Amino acid sequence: MVQASLSGPVHPLVRSILIPEAKTSEHQLIETTARSFVEERVLPHLPALEAHDDALLKALYREAGELGLAGVDVPEAYGGLELDALSVLLVTEALGEAGGFGVSFNIHSGVGTQPILFFGTEEQRRRYVPDLAAGVRIGAYALTEPNAGSDALSGRTRTRWDPAAGVFRLSGEKQWISNARVADVFIVFARLEGEGLTAFIVERGSPGLSVGPEERKMGIHASPTASLILDEVPVPEAGLLGAPGEGHRVALSVLNLARHKMAVYALGQSRRALRFAVRFAKERKQFGRPIAEFGLIREKLAEMFLRHAIAESMVYRTGGELDGDKKAIVADLSADGGAPPSSGTPLPEGVRPSEADRAAVVRRRAATLSQRIAACALNKVLATEAQGENVDEAVQIHGGYGYMAEYEVERLYRDARITRIFEGTNEINRLAAVRDLIGKDGAPKPWPSPETAAAAAGDRRPFADPALASAVREGAAVAEAVLYTGSARFSALFEAARRRFGPALPEAQAVVRRLADAQAALYALESTLARTVRAQAAGAGLPADAAGALLALAGAWASRTLRTNMDELERHLGASSAAPPPASGGEGTAPVDVIRAAETLADYVLSARL
Template structure:
């Protein structure tokens, strides 16, 4: 693999652990340019007028409703944000996608339909497809004419994705592969036109394939009866002697893991962004209800304990939102360099891999903020919150899956330190140099007086926390080494 260029510190993955943050290089949502604000406003208006007015039909999956609304989202450009302009997209990047995701996830199921399409459904083709593959499919996906789905999990392999059993066998004449197997928990399966399917060639080499719904041998199972996200489609995808042209191999034979896991990095980012939007919507719902509901002669919002709930949630949500937009802007900046990683053909954008750690952190942190907000929204509604007549119940049900899909939070918690150690071993993260510096600082430590400025105190606590993370990481690295 060709050596990568050195990036500025703030555009290097995990750099937040090493250096004090320079506010001038951190993007915040208040800095959104007018055109991106307008796009987010378009998404908000679409949700208010088109989607949220048809919740009953969506939640009961009345035939054609979800697909109709999906197509309308496409007509508005909401599905084309990250697709390159020369393939029918808007080419706007991650910052733009966050503002739209925040709106679309105000209904969990519809948000998943659009997010699974625009994210893990379309991005494998966007980042790993050949010119011919992109020319054939991308414009249809960007416009919403076609819907995409991502097929990795199987009945016997969820978190252990590479234990998949789906097989791909090359034909004797070398013109096509025969795919056989079953994929599980596939979002959009009931409606999708194009599937990115991962299978093992010769039972060993994990490979990605572009599989059209129209290919003979492709079928789907019945809708899963889910706890939440009832307006989305989740089914098995069944492949029985499906003939896939060799031209539809995505990337290289045997390099499917590069595609699967790098795409999941951005999938985790998208999940975090969506969780921020869903959290905001639920918090607004709870605050509105607390202002209207009277108990003991005054609104619930007048009680200190309720105010404390809202304050705690707002603080955590502010942190989640800030981290999401900061990471989005960093990804966009690295994407703009055009630098690519050549470990697979065609080479893929460096940004897919560079911020893998941050994407996992966002996935865990934002999904758990959403869980807390959803739980407390139901709590504030009291008994009414436990009924389907109020939105708190649906929000509570829809929130729960976010700690499971795109890699469980447990898997991501294991991935974060593991990735840090691997990068240290490969010279991509100067862990031991940082540990040495922290150790010296601790030996030279002098007590610091508490400031009258609470933000200064918070900054000192944060710096101390980062030093502890580095120190403990260094100890773990020295003790366990490659075992991590």
């Protein structure tokens, strides 16, 4: 793996951040395998998949399983490849380019598999996970109901224990369930009498289980979507997932991972839109020359690349941090009667942990998976909104052709709209990010990182090594100034909001939205800054002039976002922040020439292999 050569006392995040530029030849081979599968096996068959060819869909799942793509982050003991975090991200992003199939696959390998892997018993993991990782069985996640969308935990599906039959009886309706038509294994949530929300594993073919008609959707037609109807469905005790009354912890903690996974999917779609836009701009001629030579088109391409790079930086950073959380749970699998893959010594057959022990396991693991709620929520917000903007601009660059169904950007446009809605609407994710920042004890968490919080208070460590090219150092200086002054100002305004609203702050949603957008800008800028500097120090990534332009433009973007939201907060709260609003070039730096920087970035985008 590429190692950055850093000589000075740089910001610690630069040394630790996970970046896509750190690919080795092995990573490239894994990524190429995933991309070849998408380009050669999935995309040519999308029309058939969108026409609901279930046999083909299942065959592609099995092919993906044979290649290991369905189990990249599943432990080897349960049939997976157990690859490193960078490999998992590269594969997930590549599969994100597979349109509706990518959505279906994302659900299967995420919320369709992870609840069993992380919260199931050893018997459940052995029974289901290897087949899911092999693509032999397809997974689905059934939480949403007709009256429980954003308020996901208010569902009315009920269950009771039937002592005569020795089973739970589940009754209710689940709505908009991805993979419902083809799934073999469903993760279903229901309210257990006297206990609360509880998770179950329900197999296809169970008596009383039926699937409604396929939904007629705007996009992602290759992703099956239907209702799941449960009429006194019997589920044996062995189908109880986790512990009675702990379903809300299972649901929300895996949704946290799903939000990050959706952000990675959105990166794939965002990159594909950019690739099509660049290709068309080079080929399409008007007024006697390629439209790629026109200033407005070039500026669009630079902005598309900037949005993608900012989102990619934060998504890979968070993915690296989440990897440690997931590994901690894999190491903890012995606590529920199983054994970590390295030991191979499960508890004696027939010996099961008590219900109280199982509940303790669920709580411990859910807490581990919930350490990065704000980061995962904001990953989902920024990445899906970058996807939406990039797809929209790709259509615009194509002009009238972009509106025609024979051009793929038309499908990208329809497919993109859903990502800002499912896995929690972006509005809900903004609320979740600020709510997490408040903390359970009422004490605010350092944001965007403890290091930056310290720097905002005066301990400012630089990101850029003095040995880097001047263009990189100049761009980094702009971004640093915005990050540090913006962090200080955000902290002051967040504290003013806490003083004014107290525990009711999450209910002041207009205030929360502006805080969340400022949060996202700070986290994204810090991630982009650390990623770009690390890559430059390793001699990887963009040419120095393009990297400097990227950093300057990222700083200018964050500055505009911060200034707009924090000026409005300051006026509403009647509070003065501790730091001045960052100028477009950042405090203490020359204003950024965004037109020249965009020109530099456009030159790179039009010459690069994206």
